Amino acid sequence: MTESKKINIAIVDDAKLMIDGWKETFKNDPLINLTCTALNKEAFLKKCRENKDNLDVLILDKNIDGKTQFDDFSFIKEVRKEFTDQKIIVYTWDYYIGHIDYLRQINVNGYLPSNVAANKMAEAIKFVVGGMPYFPRDLESKAADKSRYNNSKQFNIEFIRLVSSLSPGQNKVASLMARDMLNLQIAEKLGISIKAVENQVHKIYEKLHIFPDEEQARSKFNHYFGEYFRGR
Numbered sequence: 711m712t713e714s715k716k717i718n719i720a721i722v723d724d725a726k727l728m729i730d731g732w733k734e735t736f737k738n739d740p741l742i743n744l745t746c747t748a749l750n751k752e753a754f755l756k757k758c759r760e761n762k763d764n765l766d767v768l769i770l771d772k773n774i775d776g777k778t779q780f781d782d783f784s785f786i787k788e789v790r791k792e793f794t795d796q797k798i799i800v801y802t803w804d805y806y807i808g809h810i811d812y813l814r815q816i817n818v819n820g821y822l823p824s825n826v827a828a829n830k831m832a833e834a835i836k837f838v839v840g841g842m843p844y845f846p847r848d849l850e851s852k853a854a855d856k857s858r859y860n861n862s863k864q865f866n867i868e869f870i871r872l873v874s875s876l877s878p879g880q881n882k883v884a885s886l887m888a889r890d891m892l893n894l895q896i897a898e899k900l901g902i903s904i905k906a907v908e909n910q911v912h913k914i915y916e917k918l919h920i921f922p923d924e925e926q927a928r929s930k931f932n933h934y935f936g937e938y939f940r941g942r
Contacts, residue, residue, distance in 0.1 A: 716743040717839050718764050721878035723771040735828040751785055765796050767835050771874035787816050796840040812921050820844035875917045883910045888939035
């Protein structure tokens with residue numbers, strides 16, 4: 711960590727307009743110094759490695775360069791693993807409590823919506839440098855989750871989009887998962903190998919935005935999607 715009075719930060723965002731906005735925001739800030747910026751992951755990692763000893767906080771746009779949610783989270787995990795001494799703040803437009811829970815698990819220090827006001831980002835930076843987590847919208851996120859995963863039979867549009875992304879084979883596996891069958895039982899029922907079932911389960915979790923390495927992944931699957939797949 712830097713010994714200077716200013717907090718040195720780095721930001722990655724694939725939107726130049728956002729980067730320009732952050733530059734303007736922190737240009738004359740007496741406490742925060744925008745050390746480096748990047749428009750893609752590779753450039754960001756290169757610049758952070760070059761300035762590693764002088765960086766305090768890394769700020770990441772979650773939705774950058776990734777084709778799926780899992781590309782995004784894999785990059786965040788990669789950054790967390792390499793930059794162990796720096797604080798990490800993630801901001802994104804898709805603000806759900808499931809994402810927050812997962813980011814907490816991989817030791818991200820703060821999480822904000824993309825339309826965050828400049829003063830809120832500065833506040834978040836100061837909080838995490840002071841050793842405090844910054845997740846200020848948990849209640850709103852829970853409300854968003856409730857809207858996103860309607861537990862009644864009237865599943866919302868986002869729910870339909872997620873379940874419609876599964877292949878016919880994945881639908882078969884998901885329907886058996888929803889009936890509390892173990893992977894071995896599913897393999898025997900469908901006449902395929904356990905490895906094939908494990909691969910399908912992993913893909914199902916990815917498509918439904920349930921994180922495969924998260925504890926209680928099956929319980930979350932049953933809570934959010936069990937009723938739907940049991941009815942198929």
